[in-house]
Structures are given as C-alpha cells and as structure tokens.
Amino acid sequence: DQQVKQNSPSLSVQEGRISILNCDYTNSMFDYFLWYKKYPAEGPTFLISISSIKDKNEDGRFTVFLNKSAKHLSLHIVPSQPGDSAVYFCAASTGTYKYIFGTGTRLKVLA
Amino acid sequence: KAGVTQTPRYLIKTRGQQVTLSCSPISGHRSVSWYQQTPGQGLQFLFEYFSETQRNKGNFPGRFSGRQFSNSRSEMNVSTLELGDSALYLCASSLSTARGELFFGEGSRLTVL
Numbered sequence: 001d002q003q004v005k006q007n008s009p010s011l012s013v014q015e016g017r018i019s020i021l022n023c024d025y026t027n028s029m030f031d032y033f034l035w036y037k038k039y040p041a042e043g044p045t046f047l048i049s050i051s052s053i054k055d056k057n058e059d060g061r062f063t064v065f066l067n068k069s070a071k072h073l074s075l076h077i078v079p080s081q082p083g084d085s086a087v088y089f090c091a092a093s094t095g096t097y098k099y100i101f102g103t104g105t106r107l108k109v110l111a
Numbered sequence: 112k113a114g115v116t117q118t119p120r121y122l123i124k125t126r127g128q129q130v131t132l133s134c135s136p137i138s139g140h141r142s143v144s145w146y147q148q149t150p151g152q153g154l155q156f157l158f159e160y161f162s163e164t165q166r167n168k169g170n171f172p173g174r175f176s177g178r179q180f181s182n183s184r185s186e187m188n189v190s191t192l193e194l195g196d197s198a199l200y201l202c203a204s205s206l207s208t209a210r211g212e213l214f215f216g217e218g219s220r221l222t223v224l
C-alpha cells in the first residue's frame with residue numbers, strides 16, 4: 001500500500017522555466033511533509049518542508065504547496081537550473097518517528 | 112561539522128550470508144533511522160533508534176535487525192541474505208525525527224549474488 005505517490009517518474013523542463021513536481025498521499029493523519037533531492041551516488045539532501053497547518057512554504061527558488069482537501073503536495077522550482085537535475089522525493093510523517101517516501105521523480109533541466 | 116558516515120560504501124555478498132552495516136550520525140544527533148532504496152520502490156523505512164531504543168519499525172522480515180550504541184552510532188544487520196536484499200541502504204540522523212529534517216549519509220550499496 002503506497003501511501004505516498006509520485007505518479008510522474010520523470011520530468012523535463014527548459015532552463016529558466018518553472019518545474020512542478022507533484023505528490024499525492026492517502027493517509028489523512030500525515031501532518032508534516034518534506035522534499036528531498038538526490039544526486040547519483042549521494043544520499044538525499046533536504047530541500048524544504050511544510051506543516052499541515054500551512055498551505056505554502058517558500059525558500060528561495062523552492063516553494064511547496066499543500067492542498068489538504070485534495071491530499072496533494074507540489075514543489076515548484078523557479079527558475080529551474082541545470083544543477084537542479086536530480087531525483088526528487090516527497091516524504092510524509094504522522095509524527096511516529098518514521099517517514100513514508102514516494103518513489104521519486106527524475107527531473108532533467110535542459111540548458 | 113561532519114555529516115552522517117556510513118561504512119562500507121559498497122559490498123558484495125552471496126545468498127545465505129549475513130551483513131552488518133554501520134552508521135555514525137552527526138555529532139549531537141541521537142536519532143538514527145535506516146531506509147532501504149530499491150529501483151521503483153523509493154525509500155522504505157526499516158527502523159528508527161533514539162538513545163539505544165527502537166521507537167518504530169517498518170514492514171521488513173525479522174532477518175533485518177538493528178541496534179544503537181550509547182554514542183549514538185548504529186548498526187543494521189541482515190541475516191540469510193536473499194537476492195532481493197540488493198539495495199542501497201541509507202542511514203539518516205536527526206535531533207528528533209517526530210517532525211524534523213533527516214540528514215542522510217551516502218549509503219551502503221549491497222549486492223547479493
């Protein structure tokens with residue numbers, strides 16, 4: 001039972017444009033969400049998080065939106081840069097010391 | 112400060128063997144989590160330790176076990192290895208993982224032949 005789903009395995013975007021990565025979840029008890037970026041042969045690195053009491057959080061070029069009624073999370077990257085090319089994972093938690101991760105979306109930013 | 116260190120980075124084992132992986136968390140972090148990453152499956156939660164106590168466990172068979180030492184370093188063990196255990200095993204440390212950022216190591220890539 002995949003409680004966190006990233007339905008797009010890959011995404012290609014032109015440099016300078018917006019990248020939108022999506023994540024859907026099924027468990028309404030999730031109250032904290034994170035996005036991670038992973039380069040090959042490296043561990044995931046934290047990008048941005050959002051609590052369920054908010055619907056938006058920004059950090060520089062990265063913005064995360066949370067739609068609780070739709071159980072949908074999205075990460076916007078503006079503007080996209082070639083160095084953003086990586087696999088992006090969303091993760092969710094109910095506060096039980098474990099995170100449920102999605103299967104990842106591979107983003108390719110074209111120069 | 113130094114990040115999360117995992118050893119070994121790469122290892123090859125044969126079916127039926129057992130393996131032990133090690134993780135040294137960021138200094139001051141007392142929570143250590145383990146995740147398994149396989150192609151198409153994302154990161155699957157194995158277990159989480161805090162102050163030498165396992166606080167949560169994922170849906171993995173009993174062949175997968177772990178422990179944490181008083182200095183917060185952690186080990187995970189997989190016994191009676193199966194081909195399907197081939198994966199990248201990631202360790203993450205945190206001040207507290209109830210709701211907070213996880214800091215990941217580079218992982219230990221296990222290949223089972």
